[in-house]
Amino acid sequence: MSNQRPAAAADSTTALRMRGAAVEVGGEVLWRDVDLSVEAGQFVAILGANGAGKSTLVKAVLGLVQLASGEVEVLGSPAGQANRDIGYLPQRRTFDSSVRVRGVDVVRLGLDGDRWGFTLPWGKNAKRAREIVRQVIDVVGASSYAQRPIGQISGGEQQRLLIAQALVRKPKMLILDEPLDSLDLPNQSAIAALIKRVCQEQGVTVLMVAHDVNPILPYLDQVVYLAGGAVMCGTPAEVITSEKLTTLYKSPVEVLRASDGRLVVVGEPEAPAHHGDRHAHVHGSHA
Amino acid sequence: MTVMLAGAASSPWSWNLIDDVRDMWSYPFMVNAFRAGSIVAVVAGVVGWFMVLRKQTFAGHTLAISAFPGAAAATLLGVSATAGYFAFAVAAAIVVSVAARPGTRFSEESAVIGTVQAFALACGYLFVSLYKGFLNSVTAPLFGSSFAITNDQVVTLGLVAVATFAVLAVIGRPLFFASVDSDVAAARGVQVRLHNAVFLVVLGAAAAEASQIAGALLVFSLLVMPAATAQLVSAKPAVSLGLTVVLALLVTWAGLVLAYYALYPLGFCISSFAFGLYLLARAGRRVA
Ligand SMILES: Nc1ncnc2c1ncn2[C@@H]1O[C@H](COP(=O)(O)OP(=O)(O)OP(=O)(O)O)[C@@H](O)[C@H]1O
Numbered sequence: 001m002s003n004q005r006p007a008a009a010a011d012s013t014t015a016l017r018m019r020g021a022a023v024e025v026g027g028e029v030l031w032r033d034v035d036l037s038v039e040a041g042q043f044v045a046i047l048g049a050n051g052a053g054k055s056t057l058v059k060a061v062l063g064l065v066q067l068a069s070g071e072v073e074v075l076g077s078p079a080g081q082a083n084r085d086i087g088y089l090p091q092r093r094t095f096d097s098s099v100r101v102r103g104v105d106v107v108r109l110g111l112d113g114d115r116w117g118f119t120l121p122w123g124k125n126a127k128r129a130r131e132i133v134r135q136v137i138d139v140v141g142a143s144s145y146a147q148r149p150i151g152q153i154s155g156g157e158q159q160r161l162l163i164a165q166a167l168v169r170k171p172k173m174l175i176l177d178e179p180l181d182s183l184d185l186p187n188q189s190a191i192a193a194l195i196k197r198v199c200q201e202q203g204v205t206v207l208m209v210a211h212d213v214n215p216i217l218p219y220l221d222q223v224v225y226l227a228g229g230a231v232m233c234g235t236p237a238e239v240i241t242s243e244k245l246t247t248l249y250k251s252p253v254e255v256l257r258a259s260d261g262r263l264v265v266v267g268e269p270e271a272p273a274h275h276g277d278r279h280a281h282v283h284g285s286h287a
Numbered sequence: 288m289t290v291m292l293a294g295a296a297s298s299p300w301s302w303n304l305i306d307d308v309r310d311m312w313s314y315p316f317m318v319n320a321f322r323a324g325s326i327v328a329v330v331a332g333v334v335g336w337f338m339v340l341r342k343q344t345f346a347g348h349t350l351a352i353s354a355f356p357g358a359a360a361a362t363l364l365g366v367s368a369t370a371g372y373f374a375f376a377v378a379a380a381i382v383v384s385v386a387a388r389p390g391t392r393f394s395e396e397s398a399v400i401g402t403v404q405a406f407a408l409a410c411g412y413l414f415v416s417l418y419k420g421f422l423n424s425v426t427a428p429l430f431g432s433s434f435a436i437t438n439d440q441v442v443t444l445g446l447v448a449v450a451t452f453a454v455l456a457v458i459g460r461p462l463f464f465a466s467v468d469s470d471v472a473a474a475r476g477v478q479v480r481l482h483n484a485v486f487l488v489v490l491g492a493a494a495a496e497a498s499q500i501a502g503a504l505l506v507f508s509l510l511v512m513p514a515a516t517a518q519l520v521s522a523k524p525a526v527s528l529g530l531t532v533v534l535a536l537l538v539t540w541a542g543l544v545l546a547y548y549a550l551y552p553l554g555f556c557i558s559s560f561a562f563g564l565y566l567l568a569r570a571g572r573r574v575a
């Protein structure tokens with residue numbers, strides 16, 4: 001594990017490296033031979049059909065899922081050891097209406113919720129923490145509902161607060177599992193642009209699982225495409241092509257580029273023609 | 288054993304609170320009841336606040352029920368009932384936390400907890416029938432008997448309370464994190480399963496405490512209702528936690544006074560006040 005010192009200088013800018021990684025669930029290989037290298041500050045999308053293993057991939061990066069073979073190195077340490085510097089947004093997490101805790105409290109947990117002890121509502125530390133929380137809520141544009149019980153605001157509003165929670169500790173890496181999931185189109189673009197801004201201004205590495213690549217397509221440095229137990233990495237232009245996806249899926253897949261730059265994948269097994277077709281009338285030209 | 292209260296009040300209820308309190312506290316057993324009740328109210332309030340937040344009321348109820356076989360076994364063995372309460376409630380907490388992991392499906396978890404509860408009740412019944420004792424030995428652990436609290440029991444309750452608060456003072460914040468948002472807490476390195484297990488043991492201790500005042504069947508009046516009421520009133524954690532403790536103390540004191548003057552069972556009195564407050568809070572929210 002610790003024998004890759006020769007490239008120490010290069011290591012410092014590598015945020016994530018996976019070598020020959022494989023994961024098994026329920027005794028079966030979900031994906032294998034994943035070789036991936038992400039530079040610090042890159043914006044990476046993880047794509048693939050339902051059940052392809054996207055969420056499992058990010059859990060492996062967080063050390064929440066053990067590899068069957070291979071290795072993962074995150075922010076210079078083995079998976080799971082640098083999680084203090086990672087902001088994580090799990091998939092489809094909503095709070096039901098019985099949760100009587102405010103949005104600000106949930107965001108605050110992202111700041112210091114893992115520390116032993118208890119939180120006093122007064123004092124200098126509390127004031128400073130409140131200020132940090134207020135600022136990050138402002139950044140994601142959730143100020144108007146952050147004081148309400150989180151179970152009583154809409155799914156999209158909850159999602160913005162959860163993004164604030166992932167951002168509040170100024171992480172070096174953001175891992176977002178379908179963060180645009182419950183958002184309408186204007187909000188998808190707004191959140192995608194916000195995440196790109198954070199990525200650029202603070203040099204944060206972003207791994208984003210996405211079902212629809214189009215809202216983030218203009219921002220991407222790399223895509224990781226999972227299908228049929230195999231993985232393909234590269235720039236969007238390299239990977240999201242008819243030939244590459246046909247090889248990956250081992251069945252004919254066609255990638256169409258609309259005149260405004262959106263991509264439509266046709267013939268994708270399991271998740272039929274998802275990319276972009278839900279929103280035929282959106283955004284101006286990207287590419 | 289329950290002290291018969293008939294005619295205990297030397298003077299009737301007078302609306303002069305100071306005189307009433309002076310009258311009640313002229314009896315050592317009433318002083319002990321107030322001491323024990325206050326300790327229990329604070330512990331049950333704080334622990335119940337977490338329990339309601341974590342939606343573990345069914346587990347809490349089961350742990351409280353386990354106090355009943357605990358008391359019965361203690362009587363059978365001739366050791367102190369208090370020891371029996373705590374031993375069985377804590378043992379049940381460990382069984383529940385090992386058998387029903389968080390993250391297993393809800394139906395699975397509640398099936399495990401329900402099984403533990405049924406078994407606990409069955410054991411209690413067995414111990415009671417082996418003892419062939421008075422009916423009283425069944426009703427006291429089930430419905431409460433706080434007018435028979437000894438000085439030693441008050442000390443025990445106090446020590447358990449201190450231990451409970453010490454644990455919560457250490458794990459309070461990560462426990463809150465794990466309760467509200469377990470996935471992210473786990474990713475941040477919070478030992479979600481360990482926190483669940485420790486909390487269940489704390490909950491078992493609190494349930495055993497509350498059982499001694501309100502009885503195993505009515506323990507919800509102290510564990511659930513103040514917390515549920517306070518969380519309805521405010522979504523600010525500090526405010527609702529503080530309010531929970533205040534409400535738990537109020538219903539306990541009011542229950543003790545009512546039980547003393549009206550000679551109704553204490554568990555009934557506390558439960559009625561707690562239930563009334565909860566209804567008020569719900570009605571208030573509907574209006575607001
Ligand atoms: N704890 C588990 N036990 C057994 N199987 C699991 C477990 N977690 C995931 N799986 C299986 O692993 C596969 C991949 O799951 P994963 O959640 O990673 O998919 P995904 O690509 O994120 O899908 P989606 O787009 O629906 O979110 C699925 O077939 C799922 O059934």
Ligand SMILES: [Mg+2]
Pocket residue numbers: 054055056091177
């Ligand atoms: Mg997923």
